[in-house]
Amino acid sequence: MFLHIGGEYVVPVKNIIAIMDLETTSISKDTKEFLRVAEEEGFVKAVTDDIPKSYIITEFNKKSEIYLSAISSVTLQKRIKSMSGVKNYLDKQK
Numbered sequence: 855m856f857l858h859i860g861g862e863y864v865v866p867v868k869n870i871i872a873i874m875d876l877e878t879t880s881i882s883k884d885t886k887e888f889l890r891v892a893e894e895e896g897f898v899k900a901v902t903d904d905i906p907k908s909y910i911i912t913e914f915n916k917k918s919e920i921y922l923s924a925i926s927s928v929t930l931q932k933r934i935k936s937m938s939g940v941k942n943y944l945d946k947q948k
Contacts, residue, residue, distance in 0.1 A: 855937050859910055859930065860923040861901040867934055871911040871918075875927040892920050 856864040879885045889909070892898050897920050900906065904924035912919050923930070 859921055860925050863901040865912050869912045869914045873910050873927045873930050876906050876908055
């Protein structure tokens with residue numbers, strides 16, 4: 855299954871490592887440093903021009919990417935939860 859993270863971007867749910875709230879996690883200087891270094895090294899992609907509310911850490915084929923999204927981390931997590939409910943329902947129908 856795929857998660858729509860904003861703009862024209864979707865990511866496979868199985869490749870998501872973490873969905874983080876940008877405001878609460880960027881209080882830590884370690885997190886700020888992590889995001890700064892990741893951006894300098896080209897791992898960060900903004901999915902829209904809007905102000906980011908969350909970031910999604912993914913890995914695919916041993917390559918990490920961090921997506922900045924204007925969608926809140928809570929909304930993204932709810933989308934994943936609702937997808938798992940749909941999957942469970944479809945599995946029961948087989």
